[in-house]
Amino acid sequence: GNSVTQMEGPVTLSEEAFLTINCTYTATGYPSLFWYVQYPGEGLQLLLKATKADDKGSNKGFEATYRKETTSFHLEKGSVQVSDSAVYFCALSDRRMNTGFQKLVFGTGTRLLVSP
């Protein structure tokens, strides 16, 4: 079945460091890919998405490119801030052709800790 694999955390960085969080997926067909972020004590929020191969999703300085050849959707940010400390979830859609709903399959999450 469909699945998402993320690098284990925590990822610990100093402010202004470069961030990469790896995500690879297994899926049939052509899923859409997502990054959600969960700040402490809050629910998940959509950070960015890409719906087809070679698309780049971006938001708040974060970027991820849908790589079909490597089945990857790695999250990157050039300069992290303390406020980026959160848990990041990679997810894919389980496309169902006959309905509008695409069930999400989440990775296990990667905790990012950014120190001043």
Added chain:
Amino acid sequence: DAGVIQSPRHEVTEMGQEVTLRCKPISGHDYLFWYRQTMMRGLELLIYFNNNVPIDDSGMPEDRFSAKMPNASFSTLKIQPSEPRDSAVYFCASSSSTEIKYNEQFFGPGTRLTVL
């Protein structure tokens, strides 16, 4: 604009007791989801509704769990009787038909359930 509202935020109960979690989705959203988050299993979709009708409850762990959506602005998730292994954070999320194809689901802050 209020987001998804969940209550209570924290619940501590004893094994064997009935637990009811509540959710108010964003006004105008016609999809509602219940998720469970644990360290061991990550984020799992338990059940989702469309226009107040349960569509897929295949993620509900067992008969002790039940969910209802009596109207468009309220849903409950009930566990009866509760067991220590039910301890988790339970999230409610909602979305509208126009957003669901790209899977932008809006999450509530969650209910942290502890069963002693």
